[in-house]
Amino acid sequence: MGFPAPFVGSKPIGAPKGRDDILPAHYFTNGRFVVSAWQLTPEEVAVINHNGGKVFVAVGTGENFYPTLVGSSETVRMMLLDTGRTIPSQPVEVNA
Template sequence: MGFPAPFVGSRPIAAPPGRDDILPAHYFTNGKCVVSAWQLTPEEVAVINHNGGKIFVSVMSGETFFPTLVGSSESVRMMLLDYGKTFPSQPVEVIA
């Protein structure tokens, strides 16, 4: 499972009251789009590399599938420009 990750331009958000199955996270919104970032464990990255790069996304919405974009910080930043403001470019991070 990925873990919520802070990013430049994001704000923290707590889990809903009584939901200990949801982690606190960080998000950015421009009023039309909401963005969050997720950090995968090295084991998850290995599985993704093994299955041809497929990433699976689950959205708790019930019956409807909302438009969802999964991508790099830059691809998401560029998409947001079509809908309003965007978050700053992210610094290069070295994974140790």
């Protein structure tokens, strides 16, 4: 499972009261979209590479499916430009 990751322009948010199954996270919103970032483990990245690059997303909404975009920081940043405020360009991070 990916873990919530802070990013430039994000704000922290705690889990809802009584939900110890939800991790605190970081988010950005422009009033139309909410953006979060997730850090995958090396093992998860290996599985994604093994299955042809497919990333699966589960959104806890019940029966409705809300518009969801999964992409790089730049892909999301450019999409947000069409809907209002956007996140800053993100710095290059190198995992050692």
